[in-house]
Amino acid sequence: MTNTNNVVANNLKKRYRKEKIFAGFGLLSVAFAAFCLLFLLIDITGKGIGALTTTTIALEVTFDPDYLGIEMPLDGKLASQALLRSGDYLAVLRSAIYQRLEVSKRKDRRAAASLWSIGAEYELRDYLLENPQQLGQTVALPLLADDEVDTYLKHYYDTGEVYGRVGEQRQSWIDQLKVSGEAKTVFNQRFFTNGDSREPELAGIRGALMGSALTLVITLFLSFPIGVAAALYLEEFAPKNRWTAMLEININNLAAVPSIVFGLLGVAVFIAFFNMPRSIPLVGGLVLTLMTLPTVIIASRAAIKSVPPSIREAALGMGASKTQVVMHHVLPLAMPGMLTGLVLGMAQALGETAPLLMIGMVAFIVDIPQTFTDPAAVLPVQIFLWADSPERAFTERTSGAIIVLLVVLVVMNAFGVWARRKLERRW
Incomplete structure (x- = not known):
């Protein structure tokens, strides 16, 4: 009996030791990731300030x-x-x-x-x-x-x-x-009020910020309603057969497609087929809409699935139609999760460069765009252009533009978290 107790005690010690080692590796990984992030932020801030x-x-x-x-x-x-x-x-x-x-x-x-x-x-x-x-x-x-x-x-x-x-x-x-x-x-102040320039002291990010804003407006007003409508149809109305299963698989696969492929699609469809001008926010927004739709659809479907079935059953039991159940009960309750997916998609669109390079938004644009059809650059592309410039002063402008981009992304994500907590309901 004593030998059995000793064996059990030794096994427990080994298990606890392994758990501590595993926890230590996890903590070390988190600390290493935090250190790399802190080092990156300090380096960018030091160069961009x-x-x-x-x-x-x-x-x-x-x-x-x-x-x-x-x-x-x-x-x-x-x-x-x-x-x-x-x-x-x-x-x-x-x-x-x-x-x-x-x-x-x-x-x-x-x-x-x-x-x-x-x-x-x-x-x-x-x-x-x-x-x-x-x-x-x-x-x-x-x-x-x-x-x-x-x-x-x-x-x-x-x-x-x-x-x-x-x-x-x-x-x-x-x-x-x-x-x-x-x-x-x-x-x-010229850094925030001027457009691009060949001279570093005159170069600013206002043109790129306006281009990004106009592009994201197009992306927002197309990707969110289309993505939510597609998610509602697939989860609430579509029959469960091989065609819908194939559609779901393709949507999941599109989320993993490299972004430059969407740029090639934009060149082939919007520019070559529809003869739309290059380097305008309208085309950029259409391309980014195609890229963010899978993310919005997947997040919206997950939010719809999280709504308890009892909500649907109670509404149906009270005599509501299927459409009334979806529009009056399921959609409002799933909206916080949908907004989270939207913020993720918009943040992804804001930081994209490759698809916009393919449609010509890499052009040198001095004037500030005012409409969706004015030639424009976007902030990530502006960073790409400045990073390739030989003048040393553009190094500061590049890092400064990165800081602005990070600030915008943090604000967007903070708004997403706030909106989710504001609208979220717990069961």
């Missing part, structure tokens, strides 16, 4: 009509907007730069002018259009610096390292402007 700031350099600019190539209005009248718009603001900008840095040689002038962004002349134009009374006056304005200047001040100024792409001459000017307080780091 610089996109939220930019450098401006104050400059005293004289809006000389002779340099602008326009005539001063007589009798104290203000110049017309058309006249001010036609001025040569580049000449005014260069004159102010040469005077401030006291340069005369042609080589030095070219280097001095490159400290400011090519968008600085348009800033001068916009300022004078808003303040026409400043024509002929001298005004101190903070103008956008070149991306190389911004990179130097963010990463090399305090370290004392030489940034080769700036050069010694320009570096001495930048240091002088920084010490005098003329070069300042400010919040980069």
Whole structure:
């Protein structure tokens, strides 16, 4: 009897030891996954936080009509907007730069002018259009610096390292402007208000955000009603035969199809057959609808199955028709689960790149799209384009756009969780 007790005790110790080892491996796996996620977030945040700031350099600019190539209005009248718009603001900008840095040689002038962004002349134009009374006056304005200047001040100024792409001459000017307080780091509102640009300091994500929003609107208003209707039919009305079984299998298989296949389908059907334009949110939304439909249908069917049969039986017992049972009882109770599937599908659509590349949404689009038929890019494609750019400043913009994309995804998922808890009922 004693030997039997010892054997049982030893076996229990082995079992408990194995359970602890298994639990330890599980905890280690969770810790490793959390570490990788934390490392990724820290790396992206560290690289992308610089996109939220930019450098401006104050400059005293004289809006000389002779340099602008326009005539001063007589009798104290203000110049017309058309006249001010036609001025040569580049000449005014260069004159102010040469005077401030006291340069005369042609080589030095070219280097001095490159400290400011090519968008600085348009800033001068916009300022004078808003303040026409400043024509002929001298005004101190903070103008956008070149991306190389911004990179130097963010990463090399305090370290004392030489940034080769700036050069010694320009570096001495930048240091002088920084010490005098003329070069300042400010919040980069252009990152959120501008469209794409070849120049990193002018590039923004507004165009891509609008393109993503327009594309997701199409996806939302097509995938949700179609997906819910298909799920209701398959669960509540469709006869159980080999045809519906084959349809269910195909829906499950479509959920595992690579997204680029849907892009090829969009090219073949919407662009080649229906002759729809490339690179528009309407086509992008149709393609993403095809891609997200399986996810929405599967999640909606699972939500419908979770409704207790007693609900249906009670409604039928009270004399309700099949349609009334589904629309008045089953659908409202299954809606929280359906919304969860919708959020998952929309999050998947928001992060997709491959199918949109196939339909031409990889084009360089500067203008902000306003309608569903305007050429547009989307945020993941914008990230893809910037990541392939050679300029170092685009690294910050890429990581900054990733941060914005992650924030949008977190907000969407948080809304899904909130809506589910708000509408969910427990039995």
